[in-house]
Amino acid sequence: MSPEHGPRRSRVITVEPALTQLTKLTAGETHRLDRAIVAISVNPELGALIPGSLLRDYVDEIDGVRVIFFVTALQTITVVAYIEA
Template identity: 85%
Template sequence: MSPEHGPRRSRVIMVEPALTQLAKLTASETHRLDRAIVAVSVNPELGTEVPGTLLRDYVDAIDGVRVIFYVTALRTVTIVAYVEA
């Protein structure tokens, strides 16, 4: 028997505004943000829809991070548009 696999993760791509913000973060902030990005790559339904767009706004109040992203139609790629920690 084959082992049971966890949820499939999408590939994550960061666009320029997110990369600019990422460059300003400390190691601790980056670590907290990594957990949020993994969460949205596994579950693209996290967060709330931004009205009138394809974007979703995910805030993790415990880790104090925010990720604005959208997912491709086949849910194989998550595009991160903005991050803050």
């Protein structure tokens, strides 16, 4: 028997200006952001599609995190373009 595996996760890449924003976050904010990034990598259809683009806008109101991202066609890579925490 093969072991049960969890959902397949995409690889997450962070680009400018998200990288600059990331350097300004506190440890607590980074922890909250990490949870959101994991959720997005497991389910790349989270968030609302931004009209006229391939971008998605994910807001986690409980953790106070916002991530704008897009996913490659095969959903193997998630590119984070913007973060707020």
